[in-house]
Amino acid sequence: MPRLRTPVILASCLALALGACGSSSGGDGAGEEGSGEQASLEVVASFYPLEYLVERVAGDRADLTVLTGAGADPHDAELSPRAVGTVGSADLVVYSSGLQAAVDDAVAAQAPDDALDVTPVADLMAVGEDAEEHAAHADEHAGEGEDEHAGEGDGHDHGGEDPHFWLDTERYGEVARAIADRLAEIDPEGADTYKTNAAAVVEDLRALDEDYTAGLAQCESRDLVTTHEAFGYLAARYDLHQLGITGISPDSEPSPARLAEVSAQVEDLDVTTIYAEPILSDAIASTVAQETGTQVLTLDPVESLTDASAGEDYLEVMRANLDALTEGLGCS
Ligand SMILES: [Zn+2]
Structure with a gap:
């Protein structure tokens, strides 16, 4: 079991008036008395990227609850008994196995037949090495050899796969289609709506992908220095090289040796920019930036979306990300 550091988090649009649930359709107090179409399905999404897809694909046909709420780090989130109950009573739970162990457990116990696991659809790609190991063994680690980790079973089950599939527009679009297919199975009357809505999402993602391809075609640097290693799919898709300071999970503390190692690499690579994240402390990025004379x-x-997010939804935040990339990598 990985460390369960973050206390939890049920942000039900129905239960908590935080106004923080991404104003899921039909979930903002409109509920059953919403005008026109009624929400007939109760759908639970485990975290924001899936919330966004369900919201787009299901529209008014579903009341949507998200388990990991605004501003919360979805990695290793715990669930309250109430959240587990929400999972149990939902018509459909959309989640990604392997990312949130507590959600995996709740689904297995409460909703094994009413869940859509998008992980197989997303076809996760392997990462070079695991985050916790990386942080814990930074000292002996100069050579990047894989063998030295062989046989170290410390209980976490990331399985060497990168969970951040939503940062790949194509994988994310496949997941949108899978959500539409599953919704159509449980609500055949809405099948056409789901299919049409999913196609619109896929089209938006295709346009986003085109803008990324064009925007990142000519850059002074292709080295992307991040705090947690969330951008592997994006880097792979647009031919960037990601250097993550902490590894694949955001809550591992890099050792002083690891920070020194990263700083040396940053200087070698002539990188001008260290990328920090909105919901994590930027202390790590700032430390490296100060040591290397780079910007953050x-x-x-x-x-997760918060008031600090640079946009109102996935597409807007991704466009803000593109602006940050073109600026920090010197793309023209
Ligand atoms: Zn992450």
């Missing part, structure tokens, strides 16, 4: 810009892994 924000790059948002879109794991």
Whole structure:
């Protein structure tokens, strides 16, 4: 079990008046008495990127609850008994196995037949090495050899796969389609709506992808220095090289040795920008930036939306990310 550091977090649009649930359609107090179409389905999404897709695909046909609320780090979130109950009573739970162990457990116990696990659809790619190991063993780690980690079972189950599939527009679009298909199975009357809505999402993602491809075509640097290693898909898609300071999970503290190692790499690479994230402390990025005389810009892994997010939804935040990338990498 990885450290469960973050206390939890049920942000139900229905239960908490935080105004923080991304104004999911039908979930903002409109509820059953919403005008026109009624929300017939209760759908739970485990965290923001899935909330966004369900909201777009289901529209008014679902009341949507998100388990990991605004501003919360979805990695390793715990669930309250009430959140577990929400999982149990939902018509459909949309989640990504392997990212949030507490959600995996709740689904297994409460909703094994009423859940859509998008992880197989997203076809996760492997990461080079695991975050906790990286942080814990930074000292012996100069060579990047994989073998030295062989046989170290410290209980976490990231499985060497990068969970941040939503930062790849194509994978994210596939997940939108899978959500539409599953919704159509449980609500056949809405099938056409779901299909049409998913196609609109895919089209938006295709346009976003085109802008990224064009915007990142000519850059002075292709080295992307981030705090937690969330941008592997984005880097792979647009031919950037990600250097994550803390690794794949955001809550591992880099050792002084790791910070020194990263600082040396940053200087070698002639990087001008360290990317920090909105919901994490930027102390790590700032430390490296100070040591290397570089600037800090924000790059948002879109794991959660907050008032500090540089946009109102996934697409807007991703466009702000593109602006930060073109600025920090010197793209023209
Ligand atoms: Zn992450």
